Amino acid sequence: MIxxxxxxxxxxxxxxxxIMIDNLLEVSADTFKSDFHILPDNIFLEKGVLREFxxxxxxxxxxxxxxxxxxxxxxxxxxxxxxxxxxxxxLYDLPKINDTIYTIVNLIAQLENMFLLxxxxxxxxxxxxxxxxxxxxI
Amino acid sequence: xxxxxxxxxVIETSAGEAGFITRIKLNPNHIIYSGHFPNxxxxxxxxxxxxxxxxxxxxxxxxxxxxxxxxxKFLKVLNPNETIQVVIHIHFARNEELLNIKARGEDGANTxxxxxxxxxxx
Numbered sequence: 001m002i003x004x005x006x007x008x009x010x011x012x013x014x015x016x017x018x019i020m021i022d023n024l025l026e027v028s029a030d031t032f033k034s035d036f037h038i039l040p041d042n043i044f045l046e047k048g049v050l051r052e053f054x055x056x057x058x059x060x061x062x063x064x065x066x067x068x069x070x071x072x073x074x075x076x077x078x079x080x081x082x083x084x085x086x087x088x089x090x091l092y093d094l095p096k097i098n099d100t101i102y103t104i105v106n107l108i109a110q111l112e113n114m115f116l117l118x119x120x121x122x123x124x125x126x127x128x129x130x131x132x133x134x135x136x137x138i
Numbered sequence: 139x140x141x142x143x144x145x146x147x148v149i150e151t152s153a154g155e156a157g158f159i160t161r162i163k164l165n166p167n168h169i170i171y172s173g174h175f176p177n178x179x180x181x182x183x184x185x186x187x188x189x190x191x192x193x194x195x196x197x198x199x200x201x202x203x204x205x206x207x208x209x210x211k212f213l214k215v216l217n218p219n220e221t222i223q224v225v226i227h228i229h230f231a232r233n234e235e236l237l238n239i240k241a242r243g244e245d246g247a248n249t250x251x252x253x254x255x256x257x258x259x260x
Contacts, residue, residue: 018173018182043139043170052204053184060184082215083183089207089255131207 002027002069011068012061013081017043020054021061021103024069030107032066034058037100048097055094055101055129056086059119062103063135067115082136084114089131095123113137141185142192145170149223151197157229158197162189166218181216186251190241193226194257202237202257210253221245235259 003011003024012021020042026033036058038045044054064081095101102122109116115135121128142148145168149161164181171179187210194202216224224243231238237257243250 013175015173015176017169046139051188053188056187057182057184082180082212084212086183086187086207086210089204089210091204091206 001025003065008065011065013064014061017041018057019061020044020058021065024062024065027066027069029070032062032069032105032107034062034065034103035100036103038095038097040097042097045097050095050097050099052091052094052129055121056083056089056131056133058101058103058121059105059117059129059131060133060135062105062119063107063115063117063133066105067107067135083133084136085134087132087134089129091129093123093126093128095121095128099123101128108132140192141188142196144168145185146189148196153197156231157227158193160193160226160228161223162193162226163223164218164221166222171218179218181218183210183212183251186212186216186243187253189243190226190228190239190253190255191257193228194230194237194239197228198259201260203260205236205256205258207253207255210251210255212251214248214250216243216250221248221250224250
């Protein structure tokens, strides 16, 4: 465990109700892992199913948290982060209320303050979604 | 959570054979903006993608499922206090149950996003 749910706000700019990550579990130079339990009040739930928009946001927030830990970014406290692009996205399945998803992000490239990352969400070992994200201003 | 009539409302719409244009108005007081970000509202990228999804479902009066998104670019920060109305252009090519979409959002002066995605009618 790197950062627990209680302290996750210290490494991401998002706040309730837009926090889509719980615990940052592992961080290495180019790989970040996190989990996220889907509570009944999640704003991306529709008829008990968590929409794909939350999965993309979860990958972005896992990326943002991991980058803040390895301190590759020059992100200052309270600085915002932005998704500059989403690509190569494939959607396989969606999780449901009370599921806990697991997320793996790989840092592919960095150019100054722009980062290219690949993220995947899993539920019980089964892939839900994968995509590449460009993050800026982190 | 549905965004239509809550996060945004449709002001006007016009349709052609292979596309439609929708002018929407954002709701700067929506709770999403309180978390993204405090005292600095920015329309989340994933919410812009969800707006396109809901406009497609409204146009066809049918549910669609996202299959893949080859690419989506977010070119400019969309702050609802600076830009309250956005014009969403959606072009589509339908192949039986699959729908190839090219969409963009702009306000006359700026383009905020460009999106390519494949949906399936469900």
